[in-house]
Amino acid sequence: MTRLVVVGHGPTAYRLVETLTDRGFGGRITILGEEPRPAYDRVALTSYLAGKSAEDLTYPVPDGVVLRLGSAVTAIDRDGRTVTTADGHAEPYDVLVLATGSSPFVPPVPGKDLDGCFVYRTIDDLDAIREASAGATAGVVIGGGLLGLEAADALRGLGLETHVVEMGGWLMPRQVDEGGGAVLRGHIESLGLGVHTGAGVKEIAADDAGRVSGLVKPDGETIGAQVVVFSAGVRPRDELARTCGLAVGERGGIAVDDGMRTSDPAIYAIGECALHQGMVYGLVGPCFTMAEVAADRILGGEAAFTPADMSTKLKLLGVEVAQFGAMDGALDVTFMDPVTGVYQKLFVSDDARTLLGGICVGDATPYNTLKPFVGRELPGSPSELLFTGGPANMELPAEAVVCSCNNVTHGQICSAIADKGLTDVAEIKACTRAGTTCGSCVPMLKQILVKSGVEVSKALCEHFTYSRAELFDIVRVRGITTFSQLIAEHGTGRGCDICKPVVASILASLGNGHILDGEQAALQDTNDRYLANIQRNGTYSVVPRIPGGEITPDKLIVIGEVARDFGLYTKITGGQRIDLFGARVEQLPLIWKRLVDAGFESGHAYGKALRTVKSCVGSTWCRYGVQDSVGLAIALELRYRGLRSPHKLKSAVSGCARECAEARGKDFGIIATELGWNLYVGGNGGFTPRHADLFASDLSTDELIRVIDRFLMFYIRTADRLQRTSVWLENQGLDYVKEVVLEDSLGICAELDAQMERHVAGYADEWRAVLDDPERMRRFVSFVNAPGTPDPSIAFAPERDQVKPVLIPLEAVRS
């Protein structure tokens, strides 16, 4: 039977033995541990001071394993295959595993051995520190790294006035750079700790009784303290290996190969004492991996250790600190908010595309979202990623680890969502264990859910598996001109109220004649089909175009007369025009005849199309105005009138920065500058208001029109059904749309321009075209078998000197 002997019983030894017994190792296991207790969770050591017991932290010991505590191994006889302990016990082995960990490094300063000096590594160390603190008022920690700050936190918790002395220029020099260290310092100092950076130790001073009384810095300043904790780094415990002639590294560590074997094939070394490819690992994750590799090898397997990710994320004294990947690069981008104490830095390749690493202090979100991109192309510009959290459509690679605690990848989560039909975070947690430990990936899980939801619903409806943007391309590229052809070749069934209006809009955007011609009429929603807006009683409202909101008194009088003669309820709209309500289907052509004769044309209030370009009065009249906002608004409204789009389009022009036209609430808004026009895009009122983003500045009128042409056409090509520019812009990313429209990054601008030219050239008033064509006019009757009869169900009552609809009670209708 194989005799396996393990030296040291820390976390790594525990994981080795557990793995071996779990996998049915048939040999005999003996563990020789120096500490007086079985292995415990050293990572959670500090919680011992906060009230956890030693038992709480202790790992279980598998049955059948011989564990000798308080027995430090002092010698290895490699020829005789025997180890000897300090108390003279000899233990023969066939396979030996060294898991001796590391010991704190204590710099050789005078007074280091005084009563009151401690290290911070074991439960015994903590018992001693606790006892000494009882009679003390102040403590000092030597070393401002990860473990030093943890020790400082412990001293503070024990009620001591606490100082940290760090030799380097800033705190946590292994994890953060100088800027991050400064921000971290701010956090630590605000907790009342004294921070002394760039400071060495001259000596530890003693009082008359030979007890610690303070720390003297090289500049002579003394920090009074009765407790001193050394936390100046750790050294691998390789002394046994050295004395028995195993290969060790120049700067310490027992050299091992990929299978964790030392220079003696009968001896393995794992955990913090092992040196693999020149690296010693001071984090428990890689140590556990080493234990699993060694166990596999002992069992005859082929497992190999590969250099591990040393990324760290921790919360120290309530401050999140994280570091991932490299700590330098050709370029770097920093976000810093001194008010909230947030410091985030990304290191990228010289073309700013590949992420090399990052540092976070105060808010470790980038660690969660961007760590998976290390060594890969970033999903956006580094500054955008730091400042805005990145574009909404940021795509994670499938193998990217989303939940580091449980090592769950993006791909695993996505397949769980798809295969098991998961719909919320709770289900993802239950199914994949992602998000169940520290919870920092939960926001990410939500995003992944949302994204897979969007993907699922990409199909427009049961008749088409394509999104609107895909259908647009099919129609455009294939030159399809009818719904019947499209659905026969690319869909199923005969369509519905979702896909038909979408296809109608696409056909109209691409210029396919009048929207009521041929088959197109049957695709239109009722508003487009009657070129008016249906109201709750089945009547329609009529909105003639008033470009830029400018109207002559004569035309205003015509509108008034028409409204009066047809008894229409009249209201001024928010878009600077006039809405006339209560027209019956058969009245629409009569109303429009009068309006068209007076020079009006359709206002497209009924269409997913350009509505109005609102304007302020501008430089012609306003004493503040710097440009002619009305003139521009009229020009734009006339240019884009009738342009069918995925949703309605609104615009406005303000004559100066006072912004009286509220242009930034519009899909495209223009604000005059001394030099020309600033263009803002993606604004929205309504349900989710959004201020428009600045797209381009100080454009001439020609330049402005060119940019708007392209912006609108690109939106029309790529947006989803009923997606306003605001949501579309957020999904695409402002920078991306700028690149496409301003820099022609896709090389499509010439096409977009040509498409808009076709629209402008092909425009004709839809209402005049109806009046001129008896075929189109045929639709405008309430009853085909009684063309002159008005719909008897429509009735009105007076209100404030106008009419309002009288509705049938719904109960009466339903019964």
Place this chain on the structure above:
Amino acid sequence: MTILRENLDTALETAGWTAVCAYTDLLPEEGVCVLVDGHQIAVFRTFDGDLYATGNLDPFSGAWVLSRGIVGTRGAEPTVASPMHKQVFSLVTGRCLDDPATAVPTYPVRLSGGAVEVRVP
């Protein structure tokens, strides 16, 4: 309800049937409204040329507008969607496919010569 595709012979029974329009008044996948004895009836012609007739009242909004809805299919079922709030009704049964508790009446409709006839009970 009866669906008759093409001109049938002249032996059709005439009692109870009302001619409402010419077949050519109907366009594929569009509806029209007809008034018969005070009843508003929506008459639809599908893509294949089949005829259907339902009540014109949208039971959800209380407006008499179903003839102005978009005609299409759900699965194999010919449908119309209310132009008001888009509830979808089967043209065959009149049942609302989004809310099976609600239905609109259906009427027999046929082609007689070039004329479309409906029968109102």
